[in-house]
Amino acid sequence: MGAEGAAAAGGARVPAPSAELSGVDLARVALRAAREQARARGAAARQKRQARTGGLRSGARRDGRDPLPLGAAIERLKTERGWEMPMAVGGVMGRWPELVGPDLARHCVPQSYDEQARVLSVRCDSTAWATQVRLLAPQLVARLNADLGQGSVKLIRVRGPEAPDTRHGPLRAPGSRGPGDTYG
Numbered sequence: 001m002g003a004e005g006a007a008a009a010g011g012a013r014v015p016a017p018s019a020e021l022s023g024v025d026l027a028r029v030a031l032r033a034a035r036e037q038a039r040a041r042g043a044a045a046r047q048k049r050q051a052r053t054g055g056l057r058s059g060a061r062r063d064g065r066d067p068l069p070l071g072a073a074i075e076r077l078k079t080e081r082g083w084e085m086p087m088a089v090g091g092v093m094g095r096w097p098e099l100v101g102p103d104l105a106r107h108c109v110p111q112s113y114d115e116q117a118r119v120l121s122v123r124c125d126s127t128a129w130a131t132q133v134r135l136l137a138p139q140l141v142a143r144l145n146a147d148l149g150q151g152s153v154k155l156i157r158v159r160g161p162e163a164p165d166t167r168h169g170p171l172r173a174p175g176s177r178g179p180g181d182t183y184g
Contacts, residue, residue: 024149035080092144099143108133111159118154120144123162130160 068076093113097105107129112121124130133140137156144153
């Protein structure tokens with residue numbers, strides 16, 4: 001039976017995994033697809049049962065309408081929406097001093113995480129510390145992957161300090177490069 005036959009037979013159609021997915025990511029995609037199929041089958045069975053019995057009933061048995069503890073509700077949202085990786089990276093940003101040590105954490109902070117490219121951007125307060133973090137990057141990637149799961153961070157992009165903004169006020173002369181342009 002082909003993919004059209006499976007879709008016609010009532011099975012949910014599962015998208016083919018891309019060539020980039022492997023390991024844990026592939027397992028997550030398969031788990032989400034299986035959960036969606038099970039949810040669809042459960043919803044169809046529930047509708048048939050309700051049609052037979054005459055509608056919704058409340059009772060002593062647990063069903064999907066029961067309240068959940070907050071932790072369980074958050075875990076359910078996290079797995080249903082695929083927020084595992086963004087929440088884990090957010091936890092890393094909150095625990096940055098623990099992961100990299102207090103000396104390094106005093107001089108560099110994580111700024112952003114690109115989930116598709118799996119790149120963590122870090123800003124340092126001096127060029128000397130930026131150079132130090134670049135040298136430590138492979139060890140930091142290994143430490144982060146040990147904490148988050150293998151392959152969650154592929155690269156750490158290190159940025160040095162930002163130059164101060166030389167534009168003062170909304171009006172500027174065309175071609176002006178700031179206060180250093182005033183020499184006669």
